[in-house]
Amino acid sequence: MFITAFRVKLRRAKMPVKSRVHAYAKLLRFDSWQAWLFNFLLGCILFELPTIGRFAVVLVAFLLAASAVFILNQYFDYENDRANILKKDLPIASGEVAPRTALMLFFVFTSVSLSSAFLIDISVFLLFLAFMLLGIGYSTPPISFKSRAGWDVIVCGIGAGVLPFLIGIQTVPLLTSQFEYYWVIRRYQDVFFTALPIFLIQCAGQIYQVVGDYKADALAEINTFAVKYGKKNALRFATISLFITITLPIIYELFNLSLIPFLEWYLVAFACLVPCLVYFVKRTQDASEKNFKKLRDFARRAGTGILLVLIIYVFIVRLVLKGI
Structure with missing residues (x-):
């Protein structure tokens, strides 16, 4: 163990500056939480457009908070990540970034994020505080929600989506x-009806994540949703969540439950979603780690594209309504 640690330190010391910068950029795991960013952006433009100054401060605070959550997760997981074919190249697990340095970055990012949120608004600060507490609770023993089957999915749905x-x-x-x-009451109602499909789709995404990590999590005795209930049952639950997500906008429109034009936005997203769903159905027949890595990479690219199309569409609608 001592020899391994020495080799890791030696490798880190010999890294060129460009490689170190790349390692720290990779530590932030932007590719893993870009959907969180799009959920944030959708909230920013759904009803009204924010002022540029307020938006810029909250955006930076959110980017720091999301990065801090993923840094902490890697800090507690780096030993298990070394045995995970999908995560062994992460900066802390591979030795590119020292655990102590990562922990220091977590505290700096968290402090700046919460301080910025507090200066903006007490309601924003409380939401950021809840976001950070869930993120910390997800990874940190003895709470470690990620090791509690069911809670791992729910916490992700709330923390990454809502x-x-x-x-x-x-x-x-x-x-x-x-x-x-x-x-005001109607606005809360509209927010709830929008947050519900966001919650469900994030839950489904988390299930696909833990199914892909099934082997490594089982070896590390991490009791995720997939480990406890099995891959097939987990995938069935994810499929049900996605089906409900797809049907909710139609239900909202039929029963006039929301003032938001859900059906119009839904049709825009659904046009992009159909080929993705076909690909998913074919891929999920094979639950191997290698296949799920491909599925996960595809989901990130496709999800980013669909969310980007939806956000641009909603943004244009907002500009038109404002008469710009």
């Missing part, structure tokens, strides 16, 4: 405690 969306909403801000006004 909270970034709500932070985006409060960038305007829109949610107040003036419940004597009907429009």
Whole structure:
């Protein structure tokens, strides 16, 4: 063990500056939480457009908070990640970044993020605080939600989906405690109906994640949803979550549950989603790690494209409504 640690330190010392910069950039894991960013951006533009100054501060704070969550997760997981074919090249696991340095970055990012949120608005600060607490609880023993089957999926649905969306909403801000006004109550209702499909799709995404990590998690005795209930049952649950997500906008429109034009936005996203769903159905027949790595990479690329199309569409609609 001592020899291995010495080799890692020696390798780190010999790294050129460009490689070190790349390692620290990779430590932030942007490719893993870009969907969180899109949930945040959707919240920012869903009802009204925020001021540029307020948006810029909250955006930077959110980027730092999301990065901090993933840094902490890698810090606690780096020994197990070395045995995971999908994660063995992560900066801490591979020895490119020292665990102590990563932990220091976590504290710096968290402090700057929460301080910035506090200066903006108390409601934004409380949402950021909840976001960070869930992120810390997900990785940190003895709570470690990721090792508690069911909780790993729920916490991801809230932390990666609902909270970034709500932070985006409060960038305007829109949610107040003036419940004597009907429009305030209706706004909360619209936010809930939007947050529900976001929660479900993030839950499905987390299930695909833990199914891909099944072998490594089972060896490390991490009791994820897939480890406890099996790959097939986990995939069935993910499929049900995605099916509900797809049907919710139609239900909202039929029963006039929301003022948001869900069906119009849904059709824009669904046109891009059909070929992706066909690909997913074919790929999920094979639950091997290698196949799920391909599936995960495809999901990130396709998901990013679909969300980008949707956000651009909603943004254009907002500009038109403002008469710009």
